[in-house]
Amino acid sequence: MSPRRRDSESTAAARAERRAGLLATAAEVFASRGYAATTVREVADAAGILGGSLYYHFDSKESMVDEILSTFLTDMWAAYDRVLGSGLGARETFQELVTESFRMIDRHRPAVVIYQNESKHLAANPRFGYLQESQRRFRETWLAVLDRGVLDGEFRADLDTGLIYRFIRDTVWLAAGWYRGDGPLSAEEIARQYIAMVLEGILST
Amino acid sequence: MSPRRRDSESTAAARAERRAGLLATAAEVFASRGYAATTVREVADAAGILGGSLYYHFDSKESMVDEILSTFLTDMWAAYDRVLGSGLGARETFQELVTESFRMIDRHRPAVVIYQNESKHLAANPRFGYLQESQRRFRETWLAVLDRGVLDGEFRADLDTGLIYRFIRDTVWLAAGWYRGDGPLSAEEIARQYIAMVLEGILST
Amino acid sequence: MSPRRRDSESTAAARAERRAGLLATAAEVFASRGYAATTVREVADAAGILGGSLYYHFDSKESMVDEILSTFLTDMWAAYDRVLGSGLGARETFQELVTESFRMIDRHRPAVVIYQNESKHLAANPRFGYLQESQRRFRETWLAVLDRGVLDGEFRADLDTGLIYRFIRDTVWLAAGWYRGDGPLSAEEIARQYIAMVLEGILST
Amino acid sequence: MSPRRRDSESTAAARAERRAGLLATAAEVFASRGYAATTVREVADAAGILGGSLYYHFDSKESMVDEILSTFLTDMWAAYDRVLGSGLGARETFQELVTESFRMIDRHRPAVVIYQNESKHLAANPRFGYLQESQRRFRETWLAVLDRGVLDGEFRADLDTGLIYRFIRDTVWLAAGWYRGDGPLSAEEIARQYIAMVLEGILST
DNA sequence: CATGAATGAGTGTTCATTCAT
DNA sequence: AATGAATGAACACTCATTCAT
Structure with missing residues (x-):
């Protein structure tokens, strides 16, 4: 050198x-x-x-968000792909994806907030076409997990998976709005509670 | 006359x-x-x-949002107060509040979307002080329902009610972002599915 | 009829x-x-x-000021012409013109204030050409009185009449800014004091 | 350095x-x-x-006038204070204040015109509170000079000093409306003529 | 005579962006 | 790398004016 x-x-x-x-x-x-x-x-x-x-x-204000969002999404899909490629069952895949999502919030909190708040408006701009692509893939991924879970008998048969998918998507990312890395709960702990709620419900048994 | x-x-x-x-x-x-x-x-x-x-x-652009949001919140609290004043148990109160929330989305969809997206920024303006007040009361109301459910043995004892509250709040209002009044699902049907998910979980039993 | x-x-x-x-x-x-x-x-x-x-x-906002100002000026010139046509000497003409001016302020106070404050800007508009014409005639009239007074030996020979004219013009109309019809001083009383000051000065003799 | x-x-x-x-x-x-x-x-x-x-x-159009007017007033009061602090008699103080005023017109002509035309309306705005304060002090200063002159026997005893003050104030500042620095008369020359008129009158003796 | 709703040009101000230094 | 001055399009808002009723 x-x-x-x-x-x-x-x-x-x-x-x-x-x-x-x-x-x-x-x-x-x-x-x-x-x-x-x-x-x-x-x-x-x-x-x-x-x-x-x-x-x-x-180059511009726009190119700043662009870089912020695409960096985050690249990182997220790398993590998701790792989970999806590890041959887990529906329930375990569910748990791992949720956990990775909360880890993303931990690592990219501002980016997730921006993604949540602005991506709908930004997506109208061709430059941000990858946002729509990412959302499409996100939906596809989650629906596949939920549908397979129903098929395998792990999830309840009467689920409207399209509806459940939306609820999950909304809650997971919105947590970025209130999560504090320095708060009492770690990303893993929050994920555990969330998974328990969604899998088993909040009723006592 | x-x-x-x-x-x-x-x-x-x-x-x-x-x-x-x-x-x-x-x-x-x-x-x-x-x-x-x-x-x-x-x-x-x-x-x-x-x-x-x-x-x-x-008077101004601001006074338009103001009127939009305060009309919605007034209507919402009237419905909530009706439920809260009817002497139901924690579980039934939970179900009714969720149902009323989805009815609000049905009737005030654009207002709910605005409330969800903008209230954090608007609340900095003294004119919108009622937004903070409403959020405070909202949190108080839901926490009371969840805590009572735990106390009465209806809800699981190991819940972090503060965390569950946040998840519920986020999902309920975010549904305004995708709900279509003319779609296949009525507000009540969506509420039923949501309640089933949160109360009983998505696992098959 | x-x-x-x-x-x-x-x-x-x-x-x-x-x-x-x-x-x-x-x-x-x-x-x-x-x-x-x-x-x-x-x-x-x-x-x-x-x-x-x-x-x-x-017809317009402009036509309102137009009518206000032209009514006032018509009235004023009628009074001035009466004085100028009565064959008085320079000193008496001076006294009478000043007195009439203060009477105008008494009768047309708002119009005089508008005339004082706005005529410079309005005069740029061809519609208000009569303002310039009136000012020209006003100057001519007063200079004639002052010059004749000097010529007749009634006024001091070393006066710069152009300068004195300006001082007089300014003070006379500006009085409209503070004169109150219901105050302790009548228009004639104010005129008397003003005439005394200008004619004899404020020094004790 | x-x-x-x-x-x-x-x-x-x-x-x-x-x-x-x-x-x-x-x-x-x-x-x-x-x-x-x-x-x-x-x-x-x-x-x-x-x-x-x-x-x-x-910051704004308003802040421009603000700076224009306050710069002028600061300069004016510095000059006035110099005169008032030099222990002159009433008549000489009168002469010096008038002379300084015309010098101000010479140096700050546009600012004086703005002051004359707009200060009444601007003063309604709290930001321009100093205008009212300045006017109060101005009146106080001139009345003191006139009253002392009457007391000392330099000025005529029958003066209505409040009235004379108004006349002087109006004429002095209004001169800014027609004064040209490049005209035939210097500020000092105009001041001399004005002082002569007010002190001794325009009558021949 | 007056109303109420609308027009459209213009106002003070903001802001992403450019560029010589 | 960063500054400081400027650009120019756009914005929220104002206001004289019009006109059907």
Whole structure:
């Protein structure tokens, strides 16, 4: 490795690190104020620079959310695919997917909040076509798990799986709105309680 | 009734009807595009008038959401209070509250969507202080039902009621995002399935 | 006089009276809030009718000021012409013109205030060409009186009459800004004090 | 002085200079068109930039007049206080205050015009409370000078000082409406003539 | 005569974005 | 990398004016 190469690598790495830091800041602000309601200046203020300076790092405000959301979704699908590829039964797959979802909230909380609040509006933009694609796949995945569970006799036969899917999807991601990483409950603990509720119900037996 | 009174009544009624119609239009647009992202001109376009004309009927964009949300909340609390005052046990109260919630979604769908998406940001404005108050009361009400159910032995003793409350709150209102009054499922049918899931779980027994 | 004519006369008279009443109201509002800053609705509110209703009586907001100002100026020039045609000397003419000016303030206070505050801006509009014409004649008249007074030896020979004219013009009309018809001083009393100051100075002798 | 300090000083100075230049332009436009009737775009046009660009330098149209007027008043009171603190008699104080006033017109002509035309309306806004305070002090100052002059026997005993004060106030500031710095008369020359008129009258002796 | 609803041009202001330095 | 000044389109809102009733 020549010093020259060393330099260009370290500057490229430094640049990537700066981008990531700025994106983390932006995600936090977008999540708390809402993407549309957040001004570029607010993001810049939070990062300690001037509004115009952000444009050295990013093409536009839109490209910031874009990167935030796609990073999160890539990570999420990697985790989901790991679960789906491990040959578990419906019930165990259910448990693992829920658990991974809460872990995602733990790791990407601002991104999940943005995803939950803004993806419906953003999806109208062709640039964010992958959001619709991801939602389609998400639905497909969950329905398959639920349907197989019914078929295998693990889940109740009278379930409207389309309906149950919607309830699950909504609750899982909305937890990002109130989850605090520093609170008393770990992501795994929350997942356990949630799984217990959905699998066994809240009635005493 | 003199003709005079008749006239003033009918014009007052006509005015109220026009307001209500415009508010319904505004609610629809706010719900689908988001309050902040919706321009006054878009609302006016949807109503078939010009932007400025809305200001003959309303003071501001803000006063429109205000009226939309407070009308919904007033109606909702009337229904909730009817249930809470009828002396039912925890489990039946739970069922009735959930059912009423889905009926609200049926009757006030756009308002519920707005409430769900925007109330966090709007609540920062003193004018919308009633949103925080309503949320506080909502939480109090549901926690009381859940806690009593645990105490009475109707609900499982190991529930983290604070956590369950959050899950219920999220799912119930988020259903407004996908519910269609003209779809195959009535509000009562959706409520029944939801109640079954939460009370008994999705496992086969 | 036929009853027919009587009717049309009385309605014409009633209409003229209504106009005059509305104009008096408008003048008051224009004077206190400023012409540009006053909305048509404010004038209508003060008159106890709705904004649009004013347009039954007047073509436009502009035509209201127009009528207010031209009525005042017509009255003023009639009084000035009476003085100028009575063959008085420079000093007595001076005294009489000042006295008439203060009487004008007494009778047309709101109009004078509007004239003072707005005529400079209105004069740019061709419709108000008579304002410039009136100002020209006003200057001519006063300069003639001052110059004759100097020539006749009644006024000091070292006066810059152009300068003195401006001072007089400004003070005389500006008095409309603070004069109250119901205050302790009559228009004639104020005129006397003003004349004494300008003619003899404020030094003790 | 390090280059660093040099830089930050020169940019801060450049910024202040730009502000001052824009304010001078704004004052000119406000004075000639009237504050309310002037649009922000007109100010910007006069400055050779676009409407929105003004908001990089100023918070609002209001904050521009605010700065214009308060700068003028601060300067004026500094000059007045210098005169009042120099232990002169009533007559000489009178002469010096008048002279300083005309010098103010010379230096702050547009600001004086705005002050004269708009302060009555602006004073209704709490932000401009200092206008009322300044007017109160102005009146107090002049009345004290006139009253002392009467007491000391320098001014005529039969003066209604309240009335004379109003005349003086009006004329002095209204001169800003016609004074041209490049005209034939200097501020001091105008002051001399004005003082002569008020002190000794215009009658020949 | 007056109302009530609407128009449409224009106002102050915001904000994502650009670019010379 | 970042600044600071500017752009220009868009926004919420205002208001003189119109007109059917």
